[in-house]
Amino acid sequence: MKNILISLKDSLKIMMRNKVGFIGFLGTIFFLLLAFVGPYLMPLNMKADLNSIYTGPTIGHPLGTDYQGRDILMQILHGGREVIYVALMAALLTILIAATFGALAAVAGGLIDTVLNGLAEIIITIPHFPLLLVLASLIKFKSPTGLAVILAAIGWGGLMRSIRAQVLSLKERDYVEAARVLGLPISHIIFREILPNMLSYISVQFILSMTSAIYAQVGLIFLGVVPMEQHNWGVMITLAWNQGALFNSRAQWYLLVPITIIVLLQLSLITMTRSMEELFNPRLRRGG
Amino acid sequence: MLKKILSNYFFIRLVKALVTIFVVATFTFFLIRLMPGNPLDIFIATQLAQGVPLQEAQERAASLFHIDLSRPMMLQYLDYLKNLARGDFGVSIISTNTPVSKIILRFLPWTLFVVTVSLFISFIGGILLGVVMALYRNSWIDQILSFLASIISSIPNYVIAMLIVVYFGVKLKWFNIAEIRGSLSPGVKPEFSLYFLKDAFYHAMLPIIVYVLTTIGSWMLVMKSSTISTLGEDYVEVAKARGIKESRIMTSYVARNAILPLFVSLAISIGFVVGGSPLIESIFVYQGIGLKLSDAITTRDYPVMQAIFLIITASVVVANFLADLLLGVLDPRIRTSRN
Amino acid sequence: MATKHIIVDDLSVEYLGATKKIYALQHVSLDINRGESIALVGESGCGKSTLGVSFINLLPLNSRITSGTIKFISNSKEIDIFKTPTSELQKLRWSKIVMMAQGALNAFNPVMRIRDHFIDTAYSHGWKNKTEILNKARYLLKRVHLDSERVLSSFPHELSGGMRQRVLLSLGLLLNPEVVILDEPTTALDILTQRNIIELLKELKKEFNFTLIFITHDLSLAAELADRVAVMYAGKAVEVGDVYDIFATPYHPYTAGLITSTPKLRGESTEVTSIPGSPPNLSEIFKGCPFYERCPLRSNVCINSQPKLTAVEEKDGHLVACHHASKNTLEHIKQGDWLSTIQ
Numbered sequence: 024m025k026n027i028l029i030s031l032k033d034s035l036k037i038m039m040r041n042k043v044g045f046i047g048f049l050g051t052i053f054f055l056l057l058a059f060v061g062p063y064l065m066p067l068n069m070k071a072d073l074n075s076i077y078t079g080p081t082i083g084h085p086l087g088t089d090y091q092g093r094d095i096l097m098q099i100l101h102g103g104r105e106v107i108y109v110a111l112m113a114a115l116l117t118i119l120i121a122a123t124f125g126a127l128a129a130v131a132g133g134l135i136d137t138v139l140n141g142l143a144e145i146i147i148t149i150p151h152f153p154l155l156l157v158l159a160s161l162i163k164f165k166s167p168t169g170l171a172v173i174l175a176a177i178g179w180g181g182l183m184r185s186i187r188a189q190v191l192s193l194k195e196r197d198y199v200e201a202a203r204v205l206g207l208p209i210s211h212i213i214f215r216e217i218l219p220n221m222l223s224y225i226s227v228q229f230i231l232s233m234t235s236a237i238y239a240q241v242g243l244i245f246l247g248v249v250p251m252e253q254h255n256w257g258v259m260i261t262l263a264w265n266q267g268a269l270f271n272s273r274a275q276w277y278l279l280v281p282i283t284i285i286v287l288l289q290l291s292l293i294t295m296t297r298s299m300e301e302l303f304n305p306r307l308r309r310g311g
Numbered sequence: 312m313l314k315k316i317l318s319n320y321f322f323i324r325l326v327k328a329l330v331t332i333f334v335v336a337t338f339t340f341f342l343i344r345l346m347p348g349n350p351l352d353i354f355i356a357t358q359l360a361q362g363v364p365l366q367e368a369q370e371r372a373a374s375l376f377h378i379d380l381s382r383p384m385m386l387q388y389l390d391y392l393k394n395l396a397r398g399d400f401g402v403s404i405i406s407t408n409t410p411v412s413k414i415i416l417r418f419l420p421w422t423l424f425v426v427t428v429s430l431f432i433s434f435i436g437g438i439l440l441g442v443v444m445a446l447y448r449n450s451w452i453d454q455i456l457s458f459l460a461s462i463i464s465s466i467p468n469y470v471i472a473m474l475i476v477v478y479f480g481v482k483l484k485w486f487n488i489a490e491i492r493g494s495l496s497p498g499v500k501p502e503f504s505l506y507f508l509k510d511a512f513y514h515a516m517l518p519i520i521v522y523v524l525t526t527i528g529s530w531m532l533v534m535k536s537s538t539i540s541t542l543g544e545d546y547v548e549v550a551k552a553r554g555i556k557e558s559r560i561m562t563s564y565v566a567r568n569a570i571l572p573l574f575v576s577l578a579i580s581i582g583f584v585v586g587g588s589p590l591i592e593s594i595f596v597y598q599g600i601g602l603k604l605s606d607a608i609t610t611r612d613y614p615v616m617q618a619i620f621l622i623i624t625a626s627v628v629v630a631n632f633l634a635d636l637l638l639g640v641l642d643p644r645i646r647t648s649r650n
Numbered sequence: 651m652a653t654k655h656i657i658v659d660d661l662s663v664e665y666l667g668a669t670k671k672i673y674a675l676q677h678v679s680l681d682i683n684r685g686e687s688i689a690l691v692g693e694s695g696c697g698k699s700t701l702g703v704s705f706i707n708l709l710p711l712n713s714r715i716t717s718g719t720i721k722f723i724s725n726s727k728e729i730d731i732f733k734t735p736t737s738e739l740q741k742l743r744w745s746k747i748v749m750m751a752q753g754a755l756n757a758f759n760p761v762m763r764i765r766d767h768f769i770d771t772a773y774s775h776g777w778k779n780k781t782e783i784l785n786k787a788r789y790l791l792k793r794v795h796l797d798s799e800r801v802l803s804s805f806p807h808e809l810s811g812g813m814r815q816r817v818l819l820s821l822g823l824l825l826n827p828e829v830v831i832l833d834e835p836t837t838a839l840d841i842l843t844q845r846n847i848i849e850l851l852k853e854l855k856k857e858f859n860f861t862l863i864f865i866t867h868d869l870s871l872a873a874e875l876a877d878r879v880a881v882m883y884a885g886k887a888v889e890v891g892d893v894y895d896i897f898a899t900p901y902h903p904y905t906a907g908l909i910t911s912t913p914k915l916r917g918e919s920t921e922v923t924s925i926p927g928s929p930p931n932l933s934e935i936f937k938g939c940p941f942y943e944r945c946p947l948r949s950n951v952c953i954n955s956q957p958k959l960t961a962v963e964e965k966d967g968h969l970v971a972c973h974h975a976s977k978n979t980l981e982h983i984k985q986g987d988w989l990s991t992i993q
Contacts, residue, residue: 141330144327144331145330145331145334145335147579147582148331148578148582148624148627148628148631149335149582149624149627150582150583150585150586150623150624150627151582151586152586152587152589152590153585153586153589153601153604153619153620153623153624154586154620154624156589156604156605156608156616156620157339157342157608157616157620159608160608160611160616161342161343181579234465237467238467241467241469242467242469242587242590245469245590245593246589246590246593246605246608246609247609248608248609260473264473264594275477275481275482278473278477279477282473282474285467285470286466286467286470289465289466289467290462290465290466292465293461293465294461544756545751545752545755545756545757546756546757546758546759546760548708548751549751549757549758549818550759551708551743552706552708552743552744552748552749552750552751553743553744553770553771553774553821554740554742554743554744554745554771554774554775555740555770555771555774556740556774559770559774563759563762563770564759567759567761568759568760568761571761641761642760642761643760643761643805643807644760644805644807
């Protein structure tokens with residue numbers, strides 16, 4: 024336990040070395056809390072209150088109200104869980120598919136390698152968002168998990184190819200060779216030798232997959248192909264846009280809040296990758 | 312000998328492009344035809360529900376999707392491919408009797424125009440700014456530009472589009488948001504005139520700004536790091552020792568080599584920009600193929616949707632192919648080694 | 651009597667690192683005679699490459715010249731290299747003084763044909779007649795035993811390392827330079843190619859009659875090519891002299907150590923010895939002799955007093971910087987067990 028605490032402290036110290044990255048890290052923590060703890064802070068009440076439409080920030084409604092007089096802060100607190108859940112799931116599945124296919128292609132070689140590589144090349148070339156639109160209109164995305172699965176199914180191409188390339192080059196390195204000569208089992212080689220060396224890269228890719236999942240998710244909601252029953256930030260942006268942000272300058276506040284949230288979330292995630300690079304890069308780590 | 316290798320590289324690229332288009336075409340065929348609850352079945356079901364006899368419903372479906380349902384699946388597939396090769400994509404469900412190919416011909420050029428102009432501006436601009444950042448690295452100008460580049464490339468493009476409309480259009484009234492919609496003003500016809508060009512650029516301005524803003528950051532950062540590493544190359548040092556002028560070294564030795572890695576990202580960027588067009592064109596109500604795709608999806612106009620998806624993919628594949636060709640021309644090493 | 655071609659006087663150069671300064675050259679003085687072939691010898695980090703780029707004032711941006719001058723004498727005019735404006739220097743580089751830095755393998759722009767390297771170089775120096783340029787290039791390429799037509803139309807990556815080194819040599823001779831400086835001209839090459847390049851250099855030197863300065867860590871290369879040798883250690887010239895004098899009677903223990911640690915392939919024993927210890931940290935200025943830590947002859951004098959480069963009594967033009975210099979140094983070294991045996 025004590026060891027874990029010490030290594031946690033060390034990790035924090037390393038992450039703090041890159042100031043911008045650390046701010047991103049704090050931002051990410053904030054949004055995770057907002058999304059998963061937020062719903063417990065304020066009950067969701069989506070009943071219309073026609074007396075307080077578009078109030079703008081007031082004491083009763085710190086972030087103002089929407090076109091039906093509903094509190095925006097409340098909606099923000101409740102609207103993150105789904106967005107971030109889909110992003111996390113999609114990123115996780117993307118990494119899993121990419122790592123499996125990448126490692127398989129690199130280790131197996133031959134026909135499997137050619138086929139997987141060709142598949143990856145095709146899936147990279149197809150523009151993702153139109154593909155998602157087509158898929159979304161044919162397969163009704165009923166659950167957030169379903170959406171995450173589809174996002175991962177079309178998003179693994181680039182990562183798979185880099186993982187394949189990295190495994191190929193790592194395979195040739197001395198310590199892996201040494202492990203093989205020593206007769207250590209293949210699981211040892213993968214989990215003790217190869218994986219730790221790719222942790223930095225994979226963790227950064229995880230974050231980047233999250234950002235593209237958020238991009239696609241909100242985009243799909245905006246074009247109305249994902250059912251809007253659930254309440255989330257993407258739905259808020261869409262409603263704000265469709266309910267008169269263009270014509271009613273008081274409505275702009277309603278649009279601006281979820282947009283700011285999405286932008287800050289994306290910025291936090293992307294800047295956090297700088298600290299992650301330092302954290303998981305053994306060379307940088309030893310250097311301090 | 313050299314000619315052979317050269318044609319080899321280009322030949323392989325061409326084959327890859329064709330295979331990709333073929334795979335995507337096949338994939339969409341089976342997706343439309345075989346998925347449970349596929350559009351074909353749904354269409355027939357709705358017709359039946361409206362009291363149309365089965366045979367007629369099937370005939371209507373067949374003519375819409377250009378699939379003869381009485382033939383075996385494999386033959387239907389071959390027919391579909393044959394029709395595609397002839398540029399025959401069937402007929403729109405919503406605007407009856409309008410061939411899909413006509414819709415594509417009308418709206419695709421606008422999207423291609425906007426995307427090409429945007430990529431051109433952001434590519435050139437990104438290269439210039441990237442070189443400046445590399446030459447004055449760690450100065451305030453580099454720090455500001457790097458900061459802006461990394462921020463702007465992490466903001467989703469549709470968010471920037473919305474902000475432009477709301478802030479500059481509605482709030483500051485720099486432009487009339489109703490008037491700037493569409494791809495041309497009413498009454499203006501495509502022709503070779505300054506008036507037409509001005510009008511086309513006026514309507515395309517906003518999407519172009521968004522695409523440039525959201526792609527230029529990554530060009531800048533890639534170009535910066537590429538230029539810095541090229542500046543340290545031996546051949547640059549030797550060129551200085553050879554008494555070559557500074558300006559010539561910067562252009563023909565440094566920049567000329569530093570842009571090569573950018574062509575790899577060009578392919579990704581084209582896909583991303585074209586892929587984002589349904590969103591951006593919807594926000595600005597720009598009459599391009601992306602807006603048509605999102606329309607077709609909301610109205611469940613499957614033949615149009617399928618065809619636009621195919622054509623968008625094909626455009627990206629062709630653009631990638633062209634980028635590969637250009638890289639092959641610019642980098643002699645790639646022609647012999649990268650296939 | 652030899653006439654001077656380049657005069658290095660009291661040259662000091664330092665690099666500004668992220669946290670500390672590195673004193674790469676410390677008060678180096680050296681005369682180079684017209685038409686001679688001189689080797690600058692030393693371990694890596696001794697400042698020999700810094701001296702090499704100083705001749706054309708192409709020091710990296712993070713460096714600073716803190717003292718001294720380099721004068722280049724051409725057409726009986728004295729040119730102060732550090733006071734020449736960049737535009738003039740650009741004309742001087744490659745047309746009068748050719749400096750070929752290490753890394754000939756990457757000396758060529760990968761997207762330009764060899765032909766265009768010749769043309770680019772000539773154009774930069776005001777020579778615009780393409781036919782003439784290419785004719786000269788063809789002659790020079792033939793002179794280094796290459797198939798000139800094929801090479802001219804090749805891209806750099808289509809040539810082998812040895813071929814690229816030859817092309818670089820012929821490109822170096824395009825403008826009939828007075829001085830040719832080669833930094834480690836043979837390192838990245840295999841032994842056979844090294845041999846060919848050395849033979850070629852001898853031929854070219856004879857035909858074109860340039861002053862040759864070459865920088866190497868390899869004493870045997872110096873023995874083969876040089877008329878004179880300047881041994882460098884920790885940013886200083888520690889011994890300068892005629893190649894025969896240096897090899898037969900080195901005065902400086904470092905030179906003697908280098909000579910005895912050069913493997914002799916023809917000798918009956920094939921053992922390789924080396925000087926113990928490693929070169930000193932160049933981020934501080936020495937009070938005493940920089941070789942003190944590794945020296946077998948050291949005494950208390952060497953701690954606080956820096957030896958100056960002075961002429962030895964017995965021989966004209968043989969200079970050494972050592973408090974204990976003597977013609978018997980080599981004997982001493984061979985007798986002692988100072989050198990560590992590697993094999």
